[in-house]
Amino acid sequence: DEALTVLGLESSCDETAASVLRRYADGRVEILSNIVASQDEEHRPFGGVVPEIAARAHMRKIEPILAKAVKSSGVSWDDLDGIAATAGPGLIGGVITGLMSAKGLAMALNKPLIAVNHLEGHALSPRLTEDCAFPYLLLLVSGGHSQLLSVTGLGEYERLGSTVDDAAGEAFDKTAKVMGLGFPGGPKVQSWAERGNPKAIKFPRPMKGRDHADFSFAGLKTAVARAWDASDKTDTAKADIAASFQRAMTDTMLDRVGRAITLYRNATGDTGRARLVVAGGVAANTELRAGLKTMAATRNFDFIAPPLKFCGDNAAMIALAGAERLAAGITDGYDAPARPRWPL
Numbered sequence: 001d002e003a004l005t006v007l008g009l010e011s012s013c014d015e016t017a018a019s020v021l022r023r024y025a026d027g028r029v030e031i032l033s034n035i036v037a038s039q040d041e042e043h044r045p046f047g048g049v050v051p052e053i054a055a056r057a058h059m060r061k062i063e064p065i066l067a068k069a070v071k072s073s074g075v076s077w078d079d080l081d082g083i084a085a086t087a088g089p090g091l092i093g094g095v096i097t098g099l100m101s102a103k104g105l106a107m108a109l110n111k112p113l114i115a116v117n118h119l120e121g122h123a124l125s126p127r128l129t130e131d132c133a134f135p136y137l138l139l140l141v142s143g144g145h146s147q148l149l150s151v152t153g154l155g156e157y158e159r160l161g162s163t164v165d166d167a168a169g170e171a172f173d174k175t176a177k178v179m180g181l182g183f184p185g186g187p188k189v190q191s192w193a194e195r196g197n198p199k200a201i202k203f204p205r206p207m208k209g210r211d212h213a214d215f216s217f218a219g220l221k222t223a224v225a226r227a228w229d230a231s232d233k234t235d236t237a238k239a240d241i242a243a244s245f246q247r248a249m250t251d252t253m254l255d256r257v258g259r260a261i262t263l264y265r266n267a268t269g270d271t272g273r274a275r276l277v278v279a280g281g282v283a284a285n286t287e288l289r290a291g292l293k294t295m296a297a298t299r300n301f302d303f304i305a306p307p308l309k310f311c312g313d314n315a316a317m318i319a320l321a322g323a324e325r326l327a328a329g330i331t332d333g334y335d336a337p338a339r340p341r342w343p344l
């Protein structure tokens with residue numbers, strides 16, 4: 001059975017990650033290693049990702065991490081069929097570090113280089129663990145991006161909607177920061193929300209009911225800051241604001257997904273069983289996953305969400321995007337540029 005073995009590197013934000021995977025011609029995937037070194041500790045004192053600190057940490061970590069990923073995969077350098085790295089979008093310092101390392105390796109080993117769009121990595125992430133055939137409707141929600149995409153094939157992404165201001169993850173992070181819950185914010189908000197009343201505060205549902213499938217989260221962030229200012233700042237207040245905010249986020253995203261389902265049906269002309277996929281760091285959110293699952297069932301969609309470790313940034317998804325590109329005969333020159341902005 002024809003298989004491609006690819007090393008993937010990810011360094012576009014605050015995770016330094018490397019992974020080796022094998023992809024068979026029939027689409028089956030074996031993840032041979034998956035190493036993720038988080039920089040949470042380095043950024044925590046600042047309550048957010050500091051680009052300069054991220055760049056230095058990537059430089060320090062990339063080489064040991066990629067050596068570890070290859071060693072623990074059990075394959076030799078020679079067994080690799082290609083080297084894939086995130087080439088953007090993201091923080092330029094980190095992207096350059098990962099991409100340069102990949103170029104150096106590819107040149108030294110005389111192997112093809114695949115310059116991967118980080119968002120394509122997220123978009124293909126469900127295919128790491130599931131038989132998730134094209135086409136599918138994708139909700140991609142992370143710290144830097146919020147989009148609804150019609151995914152019809154490798155490299156074929158039609159945007160049905162996107163955020164007009166903040167990303168979904170950013171809204172979670174800012175909410176956590178306002179209340180001093182810690183960093184990264186998403187998981188903190190989620191755990192505080194478990195103890196709160198989601199109906200305690202009436203937060204807005206931006207864009208709800210609109211014809212398009214765009215998002216807006218900036219107003220929600222402002223409303224949280226106002227509610228926190230007006231509160232007595234007790235643990236009960238924290239939990240209630242977190243729960244009410246999370247519910248508003250979930251309602252808003254579900255409303256937008258509902259709209260996108262209609263647009264997707266109209267665009268594809270497909271009325272049969274279809275697939276709804278969620279990906280990106282915010283896809284780890286339990287309430288969102290539960291809501292999407294219910295919505296999918298009522299609209300005749302199968303619901304697919306990657307396991308938690310493949311929702312946030314990781315290199316397995318970059319290796320997979322690389323392997324799928326390589327299998328399709330798409331590679332990049334050793335002069336492939338780092339692209340801080342790179343829409344799908």
Ligand code: KG4
Binds near residue numbers: 141282286313
């Ligand atoms: O995909 P990702 O790891 O990095 C980017 O490409 O941005 O996403 C990180 C984002 C952060 O904003 C983080 O707070 C959010 O995902 N996140 C969550 C949860 N876990 C991570 N948001 C809500 N609920 C969670 N459980």
Ligand code: ZN
Binds near residue numbers: 122280281313
């Ligand atoms: Zn990401």
